[in-house]
Amino acid sequence: GDSVTQMEGPVTLSEEAFLTINCTYTATGYPSLFWYVQYPGEGLQLLLKATKADDKGSNKGFEATYRKETTSFHLEKGSVQVSDSAVYFCALTAWYSSASKIIFGSGTRLSIRP
């Protein structure tokens, strides 16, 4: 079945470091891809999304490109801040039996040191 695999955490970086969180997916058809972020004690918030191959989603300095050839949607940021500390979830949505469903990766906890 369809699935999302993201890198294991936790990931600990110093402020202003470059960030990459890997995400690969398995899907039949043409899914949409998302990155969500969860701050402590809160629900998930959409960070960025891409709905077709080669689309680049971007928000708050984060970027991810929908790569169909490598079935990947890696999250990157050039210079992280302490406020970026959170759990990041990669997800895909696709059609299943005439209804849409979202599948989440296991989440990657990111901690940024001042």
Added chain:
Amino acid sequence: KAGVTQTPRYLIKTRGQQVTLSCSPISGHRSVSWYQQTPGQGLQFLFEYFSETQRNKGNFPGRFSGRQFSNSRSEMNVSTLELGDSALYLCASSLSDSIQETQYFGPGTRLLVL
């Protein structure tokens, strides 16, 4: 525009009891999905409702049920609670059930079963 609201935010129950959680979607959103989040299992899809109809269901026992009202508000019910039902229950709404739509999450209801 108000976000997704969930009530109650925290709940403590004992084994064998039942519980009802409520979710009010963003105004105009017709799709509501429910998720269970635990440290061990991550985010797991429970079910999705669109225009009062259950469109999709995850792999949860029949003790978990839900419904959606004509105003798109949704409730989920868990009967005969077990210790393993302790989790953060997240509700998300979207405009439609298109796979390109963003899901907007509420802050969750944290359920503790003793």
